[in-house]
Amino acid sequence: MAANRESYRGDVGVLKEGVSRSEVIAELGQPDSFFKPETGGFDDRYILDPEAHRTWVKVGTVVVHLGADLVTAFLWEFVGTPYELAVRDRKVIYHLAYNPDGKLAAIEKIKP
Numbered sequence: 001m002a003a004n005r006e007s008y009r010g011d012v013g014v015l016k017e018g019v020s021r022s023e024v025i026a027e028l029g030q031p032d033s034f035f036k037p038e039t040g041g042f043d044d045r046y047i048l049d050p051e052a053h054r055t056w057v058k059v060g061t062v063v064v065h066l067g068a069d070l071v072t073a074f075l076w077e078f079v080g081t082p083y084e085l086a087v088r089d090r091k092v093i094y095h096l097a098y099n100p101d102g103k104l105a106a107i108e109k110i111k112p
Contacts, residue, residue, distance in 0.1 A: 009028050009029055009046075009048060010027040010028040010029065011027060012028070012048060012050050012094070014027040014028065015094060015096065015104070015107050016104065016107075017103075017104050017105065017106070017107065018103050018104060019103070019104045020102050020103055020104070021042055021044070021098050021102045021103075021104070022102070024044075024096065024104065028046055028048070031044035031045055031046050031096075032045055032046055032047050033045045039100070040099075040100030041097065041098040041099050041100045041101075041102070041105070042096075042097075042098040042102075043095070043096070043097055043098070044095075044096040044098070045093055045094065045095050045096070046093070046094040046096070047091055047092075047093050047094075048091065048092060048094060049090060049091050049092070050090070050092055065080060068080065090111075091112060092109050092110065092111055092112075093109070093110040093111075093112060094107065094108070094109060094110075095107070095108040095109075095110060096108075
């Protein structure tokens with residue numbers, strides 16, 4: 001289950017003040033919702049799992065879990081399953097406000 005996280009959309013490390021909107025979109029894709037305030041700029045919202053993994057990490061996780069199952073005669077499931085349930089799909093809403101010049105001015109993380 002741990003390997004079955006939300007699909008990887010990009011590195012949230014790109015979210016830093018002063019970064020251009022085009023750089024954010026290149027890394028994370030189109031925002032889930034956006035609008036253009038009267039003052040100019042953009043107001044974007046992304047719903048992301050910051051712990052989502054790339055495909056190769058998912059494959060590696062599956063291999064490690066299968067190995068742990070075999071070594072512990074499948075007792076790993078008693079430890080691993082509750083842990084995986086506790087940490088899965090921790091989505092965060094990223095509210096990004098851009099200046100009229102297209103630079104990231106404010107970042108707000110909202111945990112639903």
